[in-house]
Amino acid sequence: MAEENKQDLRVYVIPDLRTWAFPKEYEERSKIEYFNTFEEAKKRFDELRKEPYNSEKALGYDGITPSARLTLGIESGTNVFDIIHVRAGENYLVDDFTRHKDLPDEIMAVIRKSAAEIGFDKINSYPRLENGKYGDPIIYPFDKWATEHPKYNLTGGRKMEKSTTFELSSISKIENGTNVKALASVVINGELAVRGIKVMEGENGAFVAMPSKKFGSEYYEMAFPITAEAREALNKVVMDNYNKLIASPEKTLKNELPPAERSSSSIKVQLKEVNNNSRIKAAGQITVNNAFVIKDVKVMTNSEDKAFVSMPSYQTNTGDYSQYAFPITKELHEKLDKAVLGEYQLLGKVEYKGVKYAELGDKDDIAHLAKQNNTFAASLMGELDKAGVKYQAKIADTTTISVNKADKAKLDSIKEKLVKELNPEKKTENKTEKQDKPAPKHKR
Numbered sequence: 001m002a003e004e005n006k007q008d009l010r011v012y013v014i015p016d017l018r019t020w021a022f023p024k025e026y027e028e029r030s031k032i033e034y035f036n037t038f039e040e041a042k043k044r045f046d047e048l049r050k051e052p053y054n055s056e057k058a059l060g061y062d063g064i065t066p067s068a069r070l071t072l073g074i075e076s077g078t079n080v081f082d083i084i085h086v087r088a089g090e091n092y093l094v095d096d097f098t099r100h101k102d103l104p105d106e107i108m109a110v111i112r113k114s115a116a117e118i119g120f121d122k123i124n125s126y127p128r129l130e131n132g133k134y135g136d137p138i139i140y141p142f143d144k145w146a147t148e149h150p151k152y153n154l155t156g157g158r159k160m161e162k163s164t165t166f167e168l169s170s171i172s173k174i175e176n177g178t179n180v181k182a183l184a185s186v187v188i189n190g191e192l193a194v195r196g197i198k199v200m201e202g203e204n205g206a207f208v209a210m211p212s213k214k215f216g217s218e219y220y221e222m223a224f225p226i227t228a229e230a231r232e233a234l235n236k237v238v239m240d241n242y243n244k245l246i247a248s249p250e251k252t253l254k255n256e257l258p259p260a261e262r263s264s265s266s267i268k269v270q271l272k273e274v275n276n277n278s279r280i281k282a283a284g285q286i287t288v289n290n291a292f293v294i295k296d297v298k299v300m301t302n303s304e305d306k307a308f309v310s311m312p313s314y315q316t317n318t319g320d321y322s323q324y325a326f327p328i329t330k331e332l333h334e335k336l337d338k339a340v341l342g343e344y345q346l347l348g349k350v351e352y353k354g355v356k357y358a359e360l361g362d363k364d365d366i367a368h369l370a371k372q373n374n375t376f377a378a379s380l381m382g383e384l385d386k387a388g389v390k391y392q393a394k395i396a397d398t399t400t401i402s403v404n405k406a407d408k409a410k411l412d413s414i415k416e417k418l419v420k421e422l423n424p425e426k427k428t429e430n431k432t433e434k435q436d437k438p439a440p441k442h443k444r
Helices: 038-049 105-117 142-148 228-246 330-347 374-387 405-422
Strands: 009-014 033-035 071-076 079-087 090-093 122-125 138-141 166-173 180-188 192-202 205-209 212-215 218-221 223-225 252-254 267-273 280-288 292-301 307-310 313-315 321-323 325-327 351-354 366-372 392-395 399-404 426-428 431-433
Touching: 009 038, 033 038, 038 071, 038 105, 071 105, 079 105, 090 105, 122 142, 138 142, 142 228, 166 228, 180 228, 192 228, 205 228, 223 228, 228 252, 267 292, 267 330, 280 330, 292 330, 307 330, 325 330, 366 374, 366 405, 374 392, 374 399, 374 405, 399 405
Parallel strands: 090 122
Antiparallel strands: 009 033, 009 071, 071 079, 079 090, 122 138, 166 180, 166 252, 180 192, 192 205, 192 325, 212 218, 223 292, 267 280, 280 292, 292 307, 313 321, 351 392, 366 399, 392 399, 426 431
16 A cells, blocks of 8 residues: 555554444443554454444434444554444445545555445445535445546446456347337356346447336446446456347347356345335345345245245246346355355344233234344333333344334333433534544544
């Protein structure tokens, strides 16, 4: 790293920044750990990244954005910059730097290393307003932001593993008078098929659009690359074959692709429990080789109450269902099932506190306070005990507290009072300052 050996430059790690923002919730603040090199700091960051509290959905002062937990930053002379905040299991780049014309080279060097070797999921992006000033930050997908701002020379998210390959299995012309010109299927690593990739005609020419699904009034991509490197590789293989297709009299081009002999894809799983009394028990996404995401992956149960994995699908014109993405080798199928169902089993490790559920009344007589931060919920349960309110707490990655509906108003009142006690606003020079708002430059 450029100038990393300068005596006034240190990389630091804060195990839990929330202990600074909400000191009344904790016995003491996390100590700032300093390191002379990025490599040393990254090793410590990777160790702490596995801690369960980093996935908690505890909210910050705004009541909307997840609270910053594990933090990595750099101290250079009098400048102190937080670079990574882990919020609800995702890595946030704290600032998009568009407001800073002369950011020191040593800070940019650490940011580039963080992007390439740790990876970001989101970024706090500051939009430029019509009056020339910058508005409040908005949360933006990091891979898209990095691709749109090549001048910063940042990788578009988590680094793609070298073994990842994209090959086109088929592409067909679409002649229906719309801006959709072709439909393609791609195979990743010879073992995972992705269908419904479109070549569309825009104002600046043809471009690749990933398969998407409508939820409400919005369309969301179901399968897509999360690094600039992966997106470039996929776009190239689709567009190269599209150009061959339009130069050919054929309506469809097909490539015979032999399936992989051995599985080389890594699978990471993120799931959330679904409590709607349906056959869907959990839903989330899988990440392939830290390069490609498939969303809307579900765990469902059959008529015998046995859990199985359901890949994202869409309804065709014939009324049948077709999957956006699916394994085409037995080995990957088994690996994917094992990873998803294993994560689902971990969701089932739930602790209960308080009275038995039946003691709260009939099902229709029970009210719930869902998805509470576990540390906060522990304090809330203590206050409910003092007030003599019967409750049951279901504790997993977050806590759901249930009471009889007659006690719901009392529960809300106790919670509101506790929030005010635990989250006092800090007074600075006769002005109210919120401590948890991300800032690129600050002093401790």
